[in-house]
Amino acid sequence: MGLSPALAADPDVVNCALAPRHESVRTAREFTKLTLNRWGLGGLFDDIALVASELVTNALRHALASASVPEQRSSPWGRRGTALDAAFNDCSSPLIRLSLVRRVPQVVCAVSDPSSNGPVAREADWVAESGRGLHLVDSFSHSWGWHPVAAGKVVWATFELPEAVQQPLSPPGNDGRRY
Incomplete structure (x- = not known):
């Protein structure tokens, strides 16, 4: 997991470059927990x-599996010619980036990837092992969407901050009374 230089420039905008590996889901959760705790938003x-x-x-x-690259050596799963294979051969440039942005009145969670294909919510099969992800995103976030970017797309979701966090704090020594 790595933090981008944006952390130093603006503590309310943080990024995590993720390797194209299944373990990156756990890394994303750990990064999210660390960031939200630092912001006092662990709830x-x-x-x-x-x-x-x-x-x-x-x-x-979907994004990495659908991007094709020249044939390379096989990944551990035996598939060839996918962006995931290229990542196993060369992890020098991350293909996925998780960004968290804190701006009153919300937090934005955004994931960028190299595919220009937008996400498509399909009819949920509640018995299947997969296929409900975007329904969960829709259920747990205030809003979500996606935008194309020069090298793929960004899928984002917004979350409302608790009311207490949205209120500006009084300057030290000022109890709000006028003299």
Whole structure:
């Protein structure tokens, strides 16, 4: 897991470059927990971590698997010619990035990936092992969507901050009374 230089420039905007591996879902959850605790927003962890996990899983499952690259040596699963294979051969450039942005009145969770294909919510099969991710994103976030970018897309979800966090704090020594 790595933090981008944006952390130093703006503590309310943090990024985590994720390797194209299934373990990146766990890394995304750990990064989310660390960030939300640093911001004093640990109470939002369950919802935001679930959505971050789903978005990273979708990027791994759909975006990387659909991007084709020249044939290379086989991945451990025996598939050849996918972006996931290229990642096993060269992890020098992360293909997925998780970003968390805190701006009153909300937190934005965004995952970028190299595919220009937008996410498609399909009819949920409640018995199947997969296929409900975007329904979960829709259920646990305030809103969500996606935008194309120069090198793929960004899928984002917003979360409302608790009312107490949205209120500006009085300057030290000022109890709000006028003299």
